[in-house]
Amino acid sequence: MDSATLLAIALAQGYEVHALTIDYGQRHVIEIKRARRIARTYGAKSHLVLSVDLTGIGGSSLTDDIPVPRRRRPKSRTIPSTYVPARNTIFLSIALALAERINARDIFFGANVVDFSGYPDCSPSFIKAFEILARIGTREGALGKARFKIRSPLLYLTKAQIIKKGLSLGVDYGMTHSCYDPGPRGRPCGICDSCRLRLKGFRDAGLRDPLHYASRP
Amino acid sequence: MDSATLLAIALAQGYEVHALTIDYGQRHVIEIKRARRIARTYGAKSHLVLSVDLTGIGGSSLTDDIPVPRRRRPKSRTIPSTYVPARNTIFLSIALALAERINARDIFFGANVVDFSGYPDCSPSFIKAFEILARIGTREGALGKARFKIRSPLLYLTKAQIIKKGLSLGVDYGMTHSCYDPGPRGRPCGICDSCRLRLKGFRDAGLRDPLHYASRP
Numbered sequence: 511m512d513s514a515t516l517l518a519i520a521l522a523q524g525y526e527v528h529a530l531t532i533d534y535g536q537r538h539v540i541e542i543k544r545a546r547r548i549a550r551t552y553g554a555k556s557h558l559v560l561s562v563d564l565t566g567i568g569g570s571s572l573t574d575d576i577p578v579p580r581r582r583r584p585k586s587r588t589i590p591s592t593y594v595p596a597r598n599t600i601f602l603s604i605a606l607a608l609a610e611r612i613n614a615r616d617i618f619f620g621a622n623v624v625d626f627s628g629y630p631d632c633s634p635s636f637i638k639a640f641e642i643l644a645r646i647g648t649r650e651g652a653l654g655k656a657r658f659k660i661r662s663p664l665l666y667l668t669k670a671q672i673i674k675k676g677l678s679l680g681v682d683y684g685m686t687h688s689c690y691d692p693g694p695r696g697r698p699c700g701i702c703d704s705c706r707l708r709l710k711g712f713r714d715a716g717l718r719d720p721l722h723y724a725s726r727p
Numbered sequence: 728m729d730s731a732t733l734l735a736i737a738l739a740q741g742y743e744v745h746a747l748t749i750d751y752g753q754r755h756v757i758e759i760k761r762a763r764r765i766a767r768t769y770g771a772k773s774h775l776v777l778s779v780d781l782t783g784i785g786g787s788s789l790t791d792d793i794p795v796p797r798r799r800r801p802k803s804r805t806i807p808s809t810y811v812p813a814r815n816t817i818f819l820s821i822a823l824a825l826a827e828r829i830n831a832r833d834i835f836f837g838a839n840v841v842d843f844s845g846y847p848d849c850s851p852s853f854i855k856a857f858e859i860l861a862r863i864g865t866r867e868g869a870l871g872k873a874r875f876k877i878r879s880p881l882l883y884l885t886k887a888q889i890i891k892k893g894l895s896l897g898v899d900y901g902m903t904h905s906c907y908d909p910g911p912r913g914r915p916c917g918i919c920d921s922c923r924l925r926l927k928g929f930r931d932a933g934l935r936d937p938l939h940y941a942s943r944p
Contacts, residue, residue: 633864
């Protein structure tokens with residue numbers, strides 16, 4: 511949902527978008543299929559699906575054979591088991607490599623801190639630190655020719671605001687996938703953190719999520 | 728050569744070493760085989776070989792089907808075609824994920840800036856920036872429980888000094904592999920930047936490289 515909205519925002523701002531999806535061994539591998547379809551439908555200039563096997567590292571309920579948490583309180587201040595160690599650092603590094611390669615300067619990043627997060631690698635200070643690293647650690651940056659920007663237009667939006675923004679840009683959320691732990695044929699569970707947040711977002715926006723859930727809380 | 732020396736240094740300093748090798752689609756894939764053997768021989772506690780397919784990004788003579796440069800002047804100030812976009816940022820991010828996972832605090836990094844480099848992702852300021860990012864972007868760092876250190880004991884050593892250091896710690900450089908563009912059965916070419924630097928290092932140290940080269944300049 512966030513990535514599709516991010517794509518629509520970048521396109522609406524006039525960017526030529528080179529989409530990047532990371533196959534990191536996530537249990538919700540269906541999101542990769544959906545990402546391909548969304549990138550094609552909305553007109554990304556290219557779409558690279560790149561594999562990094564983070565199951566070799568483990569440490570998260572998203573990559574390991576441990577249960578995805580249910581019914582977690584949204585305002586809990588702990589970091590959830592769905593945190594994948596250094597995941598966004600790895601993702602942004604790969605995005606940076608791609609950006610440097612294709613001469614792009616703007617890296618769109620769908621981080622979001624409002625409704626729920628607890629993920630340290632989504633924070634504004636993390637994004638700032640990554641920009642500094644990107645400037646120092648790349649050919650173009652070090653030569654003073656490029657200044658990479660991490661653009662995170664979703665950072666301070668609630669899920670409801672993200673949904674409204676996306677709908678205003680024509681995003682079909684029926685094409686998207688958010689569930690951490692989908693059932694057979696990719697049906698979203700309706701009860702993992704990600705499904706709950708999504709459903710709450712639609713409720714708060716006064717709308718109905720077009721997806722068919724295994725259950726709705 | 729640098730990685731084997733780094734391993735020996737970390738072990739000599741009393742660290743329990745969890746070795747990490749990245750298979751990124753490099754043409755010198757033989758280095759992965761050698762890394763396995765070295766990690767086993769010298770007593771790394773574990774050795775993870777993790778795949779990230781950087782050929783999908785390209786932009787380097789190490790991953791693409793473009794020639795590895797020969798006879799480059801060692802003091803040239805340009806960044807060579809063997810630079811892989813954001814490679815060390817990606818590598819360190821993965822190392823950070825592993826470190827966070829196994830509760831390690833020290834990440835040994837074989838960067839080296841003396842004899843030759845031109846790689847922006849080997850500089851002291853890059854390393855510093857990465858440490859800041861690591862503190863902000865990880866669970867343990869953000870909770871104030873961990874302060875990851877990037878240890879780069881080779882940073883200011885010449886190749887000759889690295890070789891002498893390694894030999895003093897019992898490293899068998901006959902087991903190592905440095906060539907960017909090995910021939911059949913992994914024989915080092917003797918003329919790529921990496922071979923030249925290595926051979927010069929042995930010469931400067933007054934020693935003979937134990938490897939069998941296809942040619943020696």
